[in-house]
Amino acid sequence: MTTGTCMNDPVTLRPLRRDDYPALAGMLRRMWYADPATSEACARRLATIDLHHCLSCSTIATVAECGGEVVGMILARVDADASFGRSTPLNRHVRRVMYEALPLPFSAEGRRGIRDALNMVAVDARLMRGLTGRYDAEIVLFLVDERQRGRGVGRALFDHVMRRFRAGGVRRYFLFTDTTCDVGFYDHRGLTRVREEATSHVDGTSDTYYLVEGEAQKRRTRLEDADGRRRRRSSGEYDHALGRRLPARTCDPYRREC
Incomplete structure (x- = not known):
């Protein structure tokens, strides 16, 4: 399927394949794990853990290609399609997370990565408190290569998932995002910021995290x-x-x- 353009090349959407893992983990590392205090090897490990954790709880996995290069991905879960419901089985992605996480406790940067990940889980849990059962689906991970933003890649991926949601009977869905992401994209698409939480970091910076919801069925x-x-x-x-x-x-x- 081809939807949108990327400079002079079309954006082609296709199912995610195993041989996409290195490119997608590299994209995650550049965008969210490029901390000067973290070695490239540790950052790559943390990004790989993040990717496989998201894959472990997704029922939709689609990538965008432009000029033969993977330039974006979207992972989502439709609860009606997920035999595991809200819990995650010990699938190969969970096993990969466990394998990659084994060395982390033995270095300061690894322990810092674990702590940051646990803090994110806690923030998400607080944002979601009391809303269990409200949603039919989740956009688990939505990522566009920063070099390709503004060229229709994100729109093509998002529209694709909305079609999948509607075909699956999804009414209301949610996602987590924060101020390090393009929150305005969701505002433009008509989604609603339901809850937010501001968090300060040890380096003096701060971010605001959001629970955002949308309706898949056209009003x-x-x-x-x-x-x-x-x-x-x-x-x-x-x-x-x-x-x-x-x-x-x-x-x-x-x-x-x-």
């Missing part, structure tokens, strides 16, 4: 509701909004000639 406009009512009225169908059966009519009352 009917007042005009569409009226149009549907006209169709039901012509056949004498039951109108659930009005709570009664509409009398059959031989013409459209909204047209001038009726």
Whole structure:
């Protein structure tokens, strides 16, 4: 499937493959683990853990290619499609996380990475408190190569997942994001920031974390509701909004000639 453009090349979406793992982990490392205090080897390990943790709880995994290069990915979970529900089985991604995490406790930078990851889990849990069961799906990870932003890659990936959500009967979905990401993208797409939490770091910087929700099913406009009512009225169908059966009519009352 081809949707959108990337400079002069089309953006092609396809299912994620195992041979994409190194490129995707590298993208994660450059964007979220490029800490000068962390060695490249440790940053690569942390990014690999992050990627496989997200894969372990996803039922949709799609990448964007442009000019033969992977330039973005989106991972999502539709709860109706997830046999594991809210818990995650010991699948190969979980085993990969465990394998990559083994050396981390034996170095200061590794322990710092573990601490940061646990802090993120705690923030997400606080943002989600009391909302269990509210959502049908989650966008687990949404990432576009920073060199390709503004070229339609993110839009193509997001639209693809919305189509998958609608096909799966998803009504309401959520995602976690923060001020290090392009939060404005979600505002532009009509999503709502439900909760937020500001967090300060030891280096004096701070970030704000958000729980954002959206509706996958298109909302009917007042005009569409009226149009549907006209169709039901012509056949004498039951109108659930009005709570009664509409009398059959031989013409459209909204047209001038009726």
